[in-house]
Amino acid sequence: MFLRATTALTLTALAVPAFAEGEVNLYSYRQPELLAPLTDAFTEATGIAVNVAHLDDGMVERLKAEGSRSPADLVFTVDISRLFAVVDAGLTQSVESETLSENVPAQYHDPDGHWWGLTTRARIVYASKERVDPAEVTSYEDLADPKWQGRICTRSGTHPYNVALVSAVLHHHGEEATKAWLEGVKANLARKPQGNDRAQVKAIWAGECDISLGNTYYMGKMLEDEEQKEWADSVNVLFPTFEEGGTHVNISGVAMTANAPNRDNALKMMEFLSSPEAQEIYAEANYEYPIAPGSEAIDLVKGWGSFEADETNLMTLAELRGQALRLIEEVDFDG
Structure with missing residues (x-):
């Protein structure tokens, strides 16, 4: 209506x-x-x-x-x-x-x-304040490093937010490297992909994982909520970049x-x-x-940190969506 x-x-x-x-x-x-x-x-x-x-x-x-x-x-x-x-x-x-x-x-x-x-909005990493040194999280490529084995939480790989991120990986690195990256990230998951971005922060707060992928604005949404504020207060907002690019938005x-x-x-x-x-x-x-x-963004948002956005035209990423989704399903990311 x-x-x-x-x-x-x-x-x-x-x-x-x-x-x-x-x-x-x-x-x-x-x-x-x-x-x-x-x-x-x-x-x-x-x-x-x-x-x-x-x-x-x-x-x-x-x-x-x-x-x-x-x-x-x-x-x-x-x-x-x-x-x-x-x-x-x-x-x-x-x-x-x-x-x-x-x-x-x-x-x-x-x-x-x-x-x-x-x-x-940036697709960033939420990281435990207690268990993760912010200096450890520098790039999206790094999420496939075995040092994160059993430490990553994320929502479904087929969700549009994650498909867009994988499309960006494809743009920067090509199909073979993207498939290897997906396999590496999957091997580092602490649990089967589930829930939304806020649910991943809750899992960090609960000690189920140490880092998660999420959109920046969810931090503001969680701080609005009396119950979820405790989850938000348990994490840092970190802005990884592509090795030859900026932060995915x-x-x-x-x-x-x-x-x-x-x-x-x-x-x-x-x-x-x-x-x-x-x-x-x-x-x-x-x-x-x-x-x-x-x-300018409001002071609360600016307080999460500064970043340089990746300069790739988003239409380029949209055109890679089908290929990205195929690779996500090929590695059975949600399985």
Whole structure:
């Protein structure tokens, strides 16, 4: 359903509501309450109302079913693989904008303009404060070193966050080395991959493992929670890099649908979302990193440490996703 303020507008699968002028319609995998600071600021600045349809999954299928009658103007989601899936299905259109190009660095948008990144999160290592010297964790390649045998926890290797990381390993090292790396990391696991990123930090706190892979913003989420704060306080946030690159990051991003009924308003919203001010609003709400020149993360996030992001264009990684997933399954990483 679309949500605007506290009013829900019910839609059937193919029905197109009679929206008044001055609106823009957004499909998102993120809950409306996480987007509210952004959508409220946009409406206040422009007078354009924002209708948000939160989807748990199936965005590609829904857009395909609605076809040219879809009310959606924009899709907003996290993870390059999810953005790429919408683009690859032919459900978006290219957007050219001087404002977008100025606000979004080249590695964070599609060279053809079909998607634009807004904020980033790093895929880092959470490490026990008691059992791991931060100097021990320097590179992603190092995670396959036998010194970590029985000490690593992670969620499923086939989760999009880990598939994106493996795609980055593929980009930097090629197939043979990536397969060997996956086998090495698997040999170092303390337990079968399971749970989400926060569950791995809990396992470190409980002494089940010493390090885990996770996204940076989960540290902020855990610190918000009275129970999970104890888990968060038990670990350091460490920023490994590729041996010939930087720290792997992923994005939240936006794309305009192929049949956007409110294209002008959609473009205005995209440009607003890309602004340093809007990126900082969204980054603060989600403990992420804004990417516009001159923008800054909040002090809590900056306090986790500084890093140099890998400069590989994320579309390159998205195109390697299938190959990465095949290798993950080939080594039976989750087995």
